[in-house]
Amino acid sequence: MPVFLSRTLPALIAALMLAPVAAPAQNLFAPAIRVNDAVITNYELQQRAAMLELLNSPGNAAETARDDLIDDRLRLQAARSIGVQVTEAEILEGMEEFAGRADLSREEFLQALTQGGIAEETFRDFVRAGVAWRSFVRQRFPGEAQVFDVEVDRAIAGNRTGSNIRVLLSEIIIPAPPPQAERARAIAEEISTYTTEAQFSAAAREYSATQSRENGGRLPWQDIQELPPVLRRVAQSLSPGEVSDPLPITNGVALFQLRGIEETGYTAPEIAQVDYATYLIPGGLSAEAQARARVISSKADRCDDLYGIAKGQPANVLERRTAAPSQLPDDIAIELSKLDPGETSAALTRSNGQTLMMLMLCSRDREATPEGQDEDARRDEVRLQLRNRRVGQIAERYLADLRANAYIAEE
Structure with missing residues (x-):
């Protein structure tokens, strides 16, 4: 393997992870997997796995290649559904940009791939899916990806003593x-x-009570400063691919696997306090209680909406609290860390599992810091970082929905 690739590219591929299956040696161009009306061939599986190995991607290359190619098919299908067409110029630009992250020209990067037995078309297909997906997200979620001045103001007012790790x-x-x-x-x-992402993913689909189980338990990138203290300690104790020891929580047990870690150019501010609401529903994790939680969530865009829904019910049904992350119960802190303001979770229970506790995040407040920040350049940098993070989170969630609803079958 070329030394420069093993040294410089692991972080570039950190988001390309997960799942199972190795391509058979015979009949390389036969379909191996069907994704809705598209197919993935044995040849594509072998080529993508070889590229991941050359880029020193963590995890099992064959398993990762399978899930990555499935996701790429779903990305392309979504892009086509709204008329996104990727031009040759955009593909070449994307190839140039990706190679540039390793301080290589497109030609030099392709030469390294060729030496590793990887066809240029394999790299082009990888880039094409990424370019199409970015265009799709920009067109499909233009308002959600927008970063307003007030958000930049809050970030710039944030504490710079935090970590720039996600x-x-x-x-x-x-x-x-x-x-x-x-x-x-x-x-x-x-x-x-467990020692592989495929094992952990399969276990999440079978045993986990959270919505992420539909996506094999995978969560989007998160700034480490936005994690609750208990989860921050877990993340800092793991190496990529490792699984945590079981973490006891109220009426449950939690496990986490670290799939990737990287430094960013943006230092995330510390969270000073979290404003959240709890809504209690009889029935625990039963289908009826979960259905009731979905109805409530559909009627409430913000925490204030819950007061009208709870009107006429016992006072303890709805509670709204504000607390520092370190003061939250571990299970509540973990669930809230995955939510944006106005989003809900229905994975936790109380009363020995007999009562479902629906959570809604109202807001997060960050600590103020001294003045003296670099204005225009800093604002542009922070705006870009916030937008990229938001686009990434939106894309991760939408792709998880696509995958959950797709027809995926081995041929």
Whole structure:
């Protein structure tokens, strides 16, 4: 493997991860996987795995290649659905930009790939899917990706003593009310010994109670300063690919796998306090209680809306609280860390699993810092960082929905 690639490119591929299957040796160009009305061939699986190995991507290359190619098919299908067409100039520009991150020209990068037995078309297909997806996200979510001046103001007013590290985690939250606690702990202990992302992903789909289970437990990139203290300590203790020890939480047990870690150009401010609401629903994790939570969530765009929904019910049904992240119960802190203001979670329970606790994040407040920041240039930098992070989160969530609703089958 060329030394410069193994040294400089792992972070570029950190978002390309997950799932199972190795391509058969025979009949390379036969379909291996069907994704809705598209197919992935054995040749494409082998080529993508070889490229990931050359780029020193963490994890099992064959497993990662399978999920990456499935996601690429879904990205291209979504782009085509709104008329996005990728031009040759955009592909060449994307190839040049990707190679430039390793301080190489497009020609030099292609030469390195060729020496590793990787066809130029493999790299072009990878870039084409990425370019199409970015165009799709910009057109599909123009308002959501916009960063307003007030958000830049808040970020610039934030604490610069924080870390400029962000992490890519997967999660499993296993319900463990008293009657199920012993079995849940045994399952969690077994999962903590897993060594591959494919194993962890399969376990998330089978056992996890959170919405991320539909995406194999995968969470989007998160600034480490935005994680609650308990989860920050977990992330800092792991190396890419490692699974945490089981973490006991109220009526449950949590496990996390670190899929990627990287430094960014933006130092995330510390979160001083979190404003959130809890809404209690009888029935625990039953289908009826979950359905009720979905109805409530659909009627509430912000925390204030919950007061009207809870009108006439017992006072303890709805509570709104403000607390520092370090003062939150671990399970609530973990769930809130995944939400944007106005979003809800229905993964936690109380009363020994008999009551579903729906959470809604109202807001996050960040600590103020001294003046003296670099104005125009700093504002542009912060705006770009905030926009890129927001676009990434939107894209991750939408892609997870596409995958959950797609027809995916081995040929």
